[in-house]
Amino acid sequence: MNAALGTGGVVLGLVGALGAIVTLAAGIRGRRSELMGMARTYAFMVAGGAVLAVVAMERALITRDFSLEFVANNGSHATPALFNVATLWSALEGSILLWALILTGYTVAVALKFRDRLNDPLVAWAMLTMFVVCLFFFGLMLGPANPFRVLADPPLDGPGPNPLLQNHPLMAFHPPMLYLGYVGFTVPFAFAVAALVTGRLGEGWLIETRRWTMIAWAFLTVGIVLGAWWSHEVLGWGGYWAWDPVENASFLPWLTGTAYLHSVMVQERRGMLRVWNLSLLCATFALTILGTFLTRSGVIDSVHAFSESSIGPLLLGFFGLILLVTVGLVGWRGDRLRSPARIDSPVSREGAFLLNNIVFAAFAFVVLLGTVFPLISEALTQDRVSVGEPYFERMTTPIGLVLLFLMAVAPVLPWRKASAETLRTRLLWPGWVGTGLLAFAVAVGARGLAPLLAFFLAGFAGGAALRQLVLATRRQGWRGLVGRTNGGMVVHLGVLMIGVALAASGAYSVERDARMCVQATAGCPSTVTVRGHEITYLGPSTDMNAARRQVGAQLKLDGRVHEPAIQQFMNGTQQIGKPSVHNTARDSVLLTLTDTPGADDSASVKIIVQPLIVWLWIGGGVMAVGSLLAIFPGKRRVPTAAVSA
Template sequence: MNAALGRAGIVLAFVSSLGGIATVVVALSTGRRALLRQAASFVALVAGGAVVAFAAMERGLVTRDFSMEYVASHGSTRTPALYNVATLWSALEGSILLWGLILAGYLVAVTFKFRRRLTDPLVGWALLTMFAVCTFFFGLMLGPANPFRTLATAPLDGPGPNPLLQNNVLMAFHPPMLYLGYVGFTVPFAFAVAALATGRVGEGWLVETRRWTLFAWAFLSVGIVLGAWWSYEVLGWGGYWAWDPVENASFLPWLTGTAFLHSVMVQERRGMLRVWNLSLVCATFSLTILGTFLTRSGVLDSVHAFSDSTVGPLLLGFFALVVLVAVGLIGWRGDRLRSPGRIDSPVSREGAFLANNVAFAAFAFVVLLGTVFPLIVESVNGERLSVGVPYFNRMTMPLGLLLLFLMAVAPALPWRKASAETLATRLQWPAWAGTGAVVLAVALGARGLAPLLAFGLGGFGAGAAVRQVALATRRQGWRGLVGRTNGGMIVHLGVVLIAVAFAASSSYTTQREVRLEPGESARVGGHSVTYLGITERAEANRTDRIARVRVDGGQVYAPRLQRFPNGTQEIGRPSVRTSPVDDVYLALLEAPAAAGGAVRLRVIVQPLVMWLWVGGGVIALGSALAAFPGRRRRGTEPASAPVAEPARDRPDPVEDRQPVGVA
């Protein structure tokens, strides 16, 4: 029953997407604009189909309908309720179903937001693009990634999801957040395609999608941080970022998306960089598809890669299509995209944004190259090689430091041109903050040039951000905290926290493997750990062997080894004593069969790890503040004068100029 219902939902969503495409194409090609309103009905049908399919799958999981192949291979009667719900996105087919649901959600949101402008060809083209993306994803679920396959004979129980995916609550939040980010970039992409197709390549489409991009970016950022946190809490090696191909796949669109959020301001202000911004939007969207390809096709070894199937080639084909369409459209509109503006001085806000964009693009290039290089080499000469953590750390460090520096300087730079004196005055206190950070770090015993530079530039950047927010709140009261610039400064603070925590925790790790008898203590990185004893406990879905370990004579922590019925070997589950200064990370490597024997423990002491997660929260807060409408200014005409056909490239009518998201 669940399978039939879900299947029906997928078919409905797929057919409605096709119907939507047909309607919009007919309306746009025959000029019958009123027909465009009908697109809304198809949007409702797509959403309805997606919701039905999603609900059917959740119902199948919750009611343990083992006649569904997906439930039989990934669900189990022993899985606790929360992980049962999260099982939907613990494997290939289900995660594409979640993708489809979120895509349908964005489609509804766009249609609702632009409900009064459905007859505008710009909105029509955007909906057409989104319908096309929907067609692809629901088509996948009709074919190779069908989540609703059934079994002739239903088993009595299933194995449950991968053990690593069912012992931390973050698993319930990391994938949906990440997908809200990934899928959200469909919206700016759709409007970019629409702007190119209609020839309205001025600043209108940017203003329309500004807030959508910000939302997608914020969700992606939070999703990435949650993923890092999950990996820290679960994987037991004490790290949170391994430059794993699939982590890179989520990081790539983040890099290009971040570049876009900055360069968009240059276009709004100066009417420049049109081609560049369109390229960044298209690159961001196509990188989300490429990331999905890398994750879902099993082409790269990774803990995330689910399986190999025909989904891979289809995703790769779709990626190629997206890139071709984007390049083709930008090339076709090349003449209109030329912008008349020029940048007066490299020492200006727009100059800093340009440098920022080059640095982000180089960063993305390094990550992309490092990720796919082994594939390329293998396909060229059959040689197998690896590109790992040491490579990424070394190559991205200078770019990261450069970005921190720009982040500190740019907020103090005026538009157009800065004099040395302006800079010297405005940057004085931020620079002292940075110097203070270096002096403090050295006084506390931090050594090494790279981490010290990171602390110094972090202090500098934080000082610049605080200065901007302080000036703005002094001028405008609480309104000085909202709006894009000020919210952006809060985001900068979050990024500084993450950068400093990253530099500190990766540079000053103390790690020991110790063997302890009951009652015995060891000293690691200034902390004492005492092994008290071992207990065994049976949970619904697993059996735990729990070591009781006292840290610094205080609280007792419980690193454990977990045996799941579907796992061949025991899985470690670390336990972490977290504090603002440092984390004591305990992973149980070996536990005695009988009570009273010795255990082998991995103890890792890392400073400032907690601030990574705090930084993620600050980024989310800052994004929310940035999305909140700042003080209304009198509408200004976009700075760019159109090059060709001035009459058609006028900014959109007054209604269009409303900031997106302010209903």
């Protein structure tokens, strides 16, 4: 029943996408607007298919219909309700299903937004591109990633999702956010392809899609931050970012997307960098597919051990197709579409954006190279190497510092050309803000060149962003917070919080392994103090249910009882630590058991104290708010020339 319903949905989507492609192609070829106008109907058709499939799958998961292979492999009677719904994206097939749902959602949104202009060839080409992407994902679901495979002999119960994904509600939100981001980049990509094909590379289409890009970018940002938060809360080693290939895969499109959001402003104001902007959009979309390939094909070693599947070659083929189309289009059209405008002075807003783009491109290049270098090395020299955190940290620290510097200077730069005096005047008090922050950091004992520079530059950039916001609100009241530049400054403030938190927690964390006893003895204290936090061991605790056995330790930390534990899931081969985190604005204390508390009333506890961690998550929230402010500018100017310009 569920399988039939779901397969029906997938087939409906596939047929809809196929029909749309044929219809649109015929419409564009014959310039027949009634055919092009049918894109909306087809959009509803594919979306209907995706919704049907997702409903069928959720129904199967909630009713625990183990006749579906996906449910048998990933569901269980013991999984609680919220996780039952979220089980959809805990494994490959379900993730692809979610991807298709979001993609068709975006397709409908685009069709509705442009309903009056569906017969414009530019929009028609964009719709066509989106349907091709839809076709690919529905095709995956009928081929190697079929979520509705049926078992002849259904089991009575399933193992449930990976235990690590079961014990924190953040896991229910991190993947959908990430996918809303990834998939959202399909829209600007589709318009970029359309612009290249039709040769209408003016600013009109760009203004139309800029907001879509912002939305996708904001979702991706939130998704990445939630992922980091989840690892900090759940994994128990005090980390939030390990430069794992899968993390890098989500970070790469973020980098190119961020570069685009900046350089697009140069195009709007000065008409320059058109081809470059298109290339950034295409790269961003291609990187989301590459990221999915790296995550799902198992070609690269990663902590995120996803189940293996035969989906890899198809994703790689699709990635190759995207590259072929976009690189070919840029090569074919690029030179004709280039703008003749030039940059007057490097010390100008556009000069700063250009430098920003070089830095972001370098950032993305470093991350990509580091991620695939083990493969390159093995292929060319038979030499197996690993590239990990130390490499990425050393390479990205200077890049991050340059970005902080640009964030300080760029917001006060006028377009075209700046005089030294303008800079001197405008940057003066932001400079003193940075100096003040630096002095404060040195006074409280912060040491080391890189973190101190980061604090100084972050203060500097924070001053510059605040200056812009203060000027704008003084001019226009609360409206001064809205709009792209001002919302962008709010986003900058969020980035700066994250930057400061990264620098501080990276440089000044302490970690202590302690063996603690209820009754203090020589060599086994009952209370330890780490960075002013007092931790007392009260005794062990156990908690059993059908799904897992949990042995914990009650630890009093600054007056409140925490209970880090070690969990053994009934079906698992691994013991999983369940840490306990105590956050304050100043620092976070992470308590993890390194061993199951023994009978001799002792417990082995790892205590990690990290400064300013909570600002990572607050910064992420501020970035999200800033993106919202930038997306909804209230009543905005109407673009001068509608689509073509």
